[in-house]
Amino acid sequence: MKNVSIVDVAKKAGVSVTTVSRIINNVDYPIAAATKEKVLKAIDELQYTPNKAAQGLRKEFSDIIGLIVRDISDSYFGEIANGVTNRASELGYLSFVCNTGRNPEDELRYHDHLWQHRVKGIILAGGGLDQADYKQKLESQLSRHEKYGLKIVSLAPQGIEIPYVMINDFEAGKKVTEYLIKRGHTKIAFIGGPPKVFTSIERLSGFKSALEIAGIEYNKSYITKSDFSQKGGYEACRLLLSKVKDLTAICCANDNIAIGAMSAIRELGFSIPKDISVISIGDIRDARYTNPPLTTLTIPHYEMGQMAVDVITQWKEKVEITLNTSIFERESVRALNK
Template identity: 30%
Template sequence: MAGPVTLSDVAREAGVSLATASRAINGSPTRTVGPELRARVLAAAERLRYSPDANAQAMARGRTTSVGLVVHDIADPYFSTIARGVAHAAGRAGLQVILASTEQDPSREVDIVGLLRRQRARAIVIAGSRYDDEGATTALRDALDGYMTSGGAAAVIGQPVLGTDAVHIANVEGARALARAVHERGYRDVAVLGGPTNHLTARERRDAFTAELAALGAPVPDERVLVGRFDHEGGGRAMTHLLESGERPQLVFAVNDVMALGALAAVRAAGLVVPDDLALAGFDDITTLRDVVPGLTTVRIPLEDVGAEAMRLVLEAGHGAPRVVEVPTHVVLRESTPSRT
């Protein structure tokens, strides 16, 4: 037989319709083929050396073998490490990951969920903080409701506000623990690079850190809490503004490590040195920190485990109430915050 063997060739060889051959080989979520007829089709396929298309099999059964992973920024090491955990867990389950980046645009999340629903992806994992935006939250929640109603499974890595299973990181506990740790090292004069005001993760970390310091008798003045983008550029700009204002606190806390790295670059550009001129701390413990000098004090999140846990949730998805898995964090003290006592 010239050319590749098709399913139509198998159907003709077995003396059955194309639909029957497809159900016998690929399966079907609604109709089955009797054992004798299925055996005849499979024998014909073997004689013709027909190789079924794995994607076609999955589509025939109602779902593909793909998992959609939606992140805010593909270049951020925070998300790339989560993606590695998702990909490893998906691979062990025989699934493949489709990665999509929203570039911090909430409307893109809705569009991507709609696309994955049309493509009949088996599951969707959305990684990234939610925003204080009721309209955007409602729109995404509705899109995910429609996807899950059609048979898909979904989980979010972040705040559990979308009606799905969620992996929630202990931001509040981690920020409070960091505040206690730097206070014990003698830091009293502190500034915070707090990220955007409507970013829930930034808010959780910022507010918990400043509340704990206030409880310890070292409140952070409002003018020492700077807002800005939740990225390298945002950290750099906020630190530059702080230094140009004439302020030089004992310690600066950036609410994520990428912002802290931007702040470190700004300190060096100003001709200053961490930790000699001021101390610096971040949050996340991204892999990039392995190459940073001095070593950055931070709050460690097991990011790869977070991705794997989100995959576990979607693979074991049921029909009960949404589950929330809390992921603990812990402080890692390094050279960027030496003891002052």
């Protein structure tokens, strides 16, 4: 069945296109009840759906910002969402938070929905996928957004050229690994995130780089993956410790993985940091309440969200901003060289 247009509706109802448009858009213009009834009947019979995108091109919804997150229950994304919504409200903008549940198809659908509603801009929170079809579709979305003046800002690597406000994930993985090496650790494991997510890829690459620079052999048996969740970290760590007996430290790709890993370590009868040190990336709120409190690399989630809103609402040029990070020392890492 071909796409039904407003012209088809007008022909079937025996009225002008302008009349149909006025009825669809509820324009304050005198139209006879009988005419309106004919148009509504034609719409129903033809199953016509107004094209929101086309309507949006004639209408500026410049007070709306869309935030696409992977998992709103994850405090990493929750803190970003707080920064976005609070800053947007301060500037007089409305913000929508779209939760994908880590489903890439839902993520791409949200791009369509937000574009159709002519939002001012879209903020992407969470790394993209290293999959050809996903990257191709995302590039297509980005091209369309730019064509019609809809701004987009990424807060994590996407594997394509895109304006961004984010940390350097390669340097993050490198920095936490170097922190352990400087404290005498050489038997260091790494629990990463999903292997196809660019955030995971970059952080693991940084880990490998730190080992290479220090002259420490890279051992694949010391590497395992999770899904960025506490449950995933717990399961990955149990699997890791069932295979590897001599490690002294674990780098985790994010704090949720670390929190789950710490639970597994204690459950298996090891002490943190006496037997195994743990370090991670993120510094979410829960990191300070683990047992012991977690040493982690800080990511300014809230400020990142705020800055992304500023970029969309106030910056004209294409933006590439890399934020500074630092390691917040708590009690989960032991120095072996003291």
